[in-house]
Amino acid sequence: MICCQSSQNSCFSRLDPRFKLISLFILAFSFSFVSEPKLLPAMLVLTMAAFCLSGLPGSYILKRLKIPSIIVLALVFTLPVISGETPVASLGFLTITLEGLAASALVAVRFLCIITLALIILGTTPVQTCVRAFQALRLPWIMADMALLVIRYIEVIGSDYRRMRTSMVLRGFSGQRTGIKTLKTMSWLIGSLVVRGVERSDRIYRAMRVRGYGNLSPGSHGFKATKLDILIFSAVIMLAALLVGLELHLGS
Amino acid sequence: MHIPDGILPLPVTLGGYAATVGLAWFSIYMIKRRQDPRENIPKASLLTAVFFTASLIHIPVPPVSVHLVLGGLMGALLGFYAIPAIIIGLFFQAVMFGHGGLTTLGINTIIIGTPALLAHYIFRFRNTAPADPKRTGFFGFLAGSTAIALSVTIFSVVLFTNIPAHMDPETEMTAILLLIAAHVPLMIIEGIITCMTAVFLLRVSPGILDGV
Numbered sequence: 001m002i003c004c005q006s007s008q009n010s011c012f013s014r015l016d017p018r019f020k021l022i023s024l025f026i027l028a029f030s031f032s033f034v035s036e037p038k039l040l041p042a043m044l045v046l047t048m049a050a051f052c053l054s055g056l057p058g059s060y061i062l063k064r065l066k067i068p069s070i071i072v073l074a075l076v077f078t079l080p081v082i083s084g085e086t087p088v089a090s091l092g093f094l095t096i097t098l099e100g101l102a103a104s105a106l107v108a109v110r111f112l113c114i115i116t117l118a119l120i121i122l123g124t125t126p127v128q129t130c131v132r133a134f135q136a137l138r139l140p141w142i143m144a145d146m147a148l149l150v151i152r153y154i155e156v157i158g159s160d161y162r163r164m165r166t167s168m169v170l171r172g173f174s175g176q177r178t179g180i181k182t183l184k185t186m187s188w189l190i191g192s193l194v195v196r197g198v199e200r201s202d203r204i205y206r207a208m209r210v211r212g213y214g215n216l217s218p219g220s221h222g223f224k225a226t227k228l229d230i231l232i233f234s235a236v237i238m239l240a241a242l243l244v245g246l247e248l249h250l251g252s
Numbered sequence: 253m254h255i256p257d258g259i260l261p262l263p264v265t266l267g268g269y270a271a272t273v274g275l276a277w278f279s280i281y282m283i284k285r286r287q288d289p290r291e292n293i294p295k296a297s298l299l300t301a302v303f304f305t306a307s308l309i310h311i312p313v314p315p316v317s318v319h320l321v322l323g324g325l326m327g328a329l330l331g332f333y334a335i336p337a338i339i340i341g342l343f344f345q346a347v348m349f350g351h352g353g354l355t356t357l358g359i360n361t362i363i364i365g366t367p368a369l370l371a372h373y374i375f376r377f378r379n380t381a382p383a384d385p386k387r388t389g390f391f392g393f394l395a396g397s398t399a400i401a402l403s404v405t406i407f408s409v410v411l412f413t414n415i416p417a418h419m420d421p422e423t424e425m426t427a428i429l430l431l432i433a434a435h436v437p438l439m440i441i442e443g444i445i446t447c448m449t450a451v452f453l454l455r456v457s458p459g460i461l462d463g464v
C-alpha cells in the first residue's frame with residue numbers, strides 16, 4: 001500500500017522487518033531526546049545517510065512531508081517571536097529571540113529527521129509485513145487481526161465512499177456551502193457507510209469462520225534474522241547511545 | 253489534532269506510550285471478557301476503515317475547511333474496540349499521510365482515545381429510557397461535541413506546555429485558550445454530525461447503535 005516500488009532492490013528492503021521497526025523506534029526516540037542545537041547536524045547527516053542507502057526517490061519523501069509540515073511550519077515561524085528573552089533582530093513590532101530561533105531549529109530538524117526515517121523504513125516494508133512484524137513482536141492478536149482487516153477493506157470502503165460521493169455530486173451536491181443541509185448530507189453519507197460496513201462485516205465473519213478463523217493455531221511468522229540484520233541493529237543501538245551520551249554530556 | 257514528531261520531549265512521548273499501553277490493556281481486557289471476543293472483530297475493523305475514510309471528509313468553515321475527527325462517534329459505536337481502532341487508524345495516518353507521528357502515536361492515542369471512551373459512556377445514557385430520535389440525537393450531540401472538546405483541551409495543554417521554548421505562563425495560557433476557541437466550530441460540527449448520524453442509524457438500522 002505504501003511501500004515504494006523503486007526501493008524493492010535496496011538493501012533496506014531485504015532486512016528483517018522486526019529489526020527495522022525496533023531500530024526505527026530506537027532512533028526516533030533518541031532523536032526526540034536531543035535538545036542540544038550542536039547535535040542537530042549529526043542527526044541530519046545520519047538521516048541523509050539512511051536516505052541514500054534506502055534507494056528511495058526524493059519525491060517520495062517530499063510528497064509525504066506536505067501536510068504535517070503545516071503544523072510544524074506554524075511553530076517554526078511563531079516560536080522565534082513568542083518565546084525567549086534574548087533579542088537578536090526586530091521586524092516592526094515583532095522581536096526575534098535567540099532562544100526562539102534555537103527552539104525553531106530543534107523542532108524543524110527533529111521533525112524532519114524522525115519523519116524521514118519513518119518514511120524510509122515504511123517505504124521499504126509493505127504495510128502488511130509491518131503488521132506481521134508487530135505481531136511477531138507480541139502485538140495483541142485483537143489488534144493484529146483488526147489491522148490486517150483494516151488494510152484489506154480500506155480500499156473497498158474508500159471505493160464505496162467515492163461512488164457515493166460521485167452520485168451525490170451528480171444529484172447537485174457540491175459540499176462547498178456551509179450549513180445544516182451540508183452537515184445533514186455528510187451525516188447520512190457517513191451513516192450509509194457505517195450500515196454498509198456492518199452488513200459486509202457479517203458476511204466476512206461467517207466466511208472467516210468457515211475457513212477456520214479462531215480455531216487454527218497461529219503459524220510461524222516466517223521472519224529470520226541474518227548476520228547483516230544483527231550488525232545493522234548493533235550499529236543503530238551504538239549510534240543512538242552515542243547521541244544520548246553526547247546530549248547528556250553537552251547538556252550538563 | 254495530531255501532534256507531529258519532533259515537538260514533544262522524550263519523557264512526554266514515552267509517558268504517552270505508557271498511558272496508551274495501559275488504556276489498550278484495559279480495552280483488550282474488557283473485549284476478552286466477552287463469550288466470543290473474535291465475533292465482533294470484522295465489524296470493528298470495517299467500522300475502523302469507515303471512520304478512517306470518513307475522517308478525510310472536509311467540511312467548509314470559511315475561510316478554511318476542517319476535517320472530521322469522529323472520536324465521539326467511534327466511541328459511541330465501537331465502545332472498547334475504539335482504542336485498538338484509534339491506535340490502528342493513527343498508525344496508518346502517520347505512515348500513509350504523515351498526519352501525526354510515530355514517537356507521538358502514544359500521546360495522540362490519549363488525545364483522541366480517552367475522549368472516545370468518555371463518549372461511549374455518555375452515549376450509553378441513551379439506553380436509560382426507550383430510545384427516540386430526540387433522545388438519541390441529544391446524546392449523540394453530547395458525545396460528539398464533548399469528545400472533541402476534551403481532545404482539543406488535552407491537545408492544547410500537551411502542546412503548549414511542552415514545546416521546546418520558554419514561554420511565560422500568561423502567553424502559554426493565552427495560546428491554549430486561543431487554540432481551544434479556534435476549535436469551537438469543530439466541536440459544534442462534530443456534535444451535529446454525530447447527532448444526525450445517530451438519528452440516521454436509529455431509523456435505518458437501530459441495532460448498530462447498541463454498539464459492537
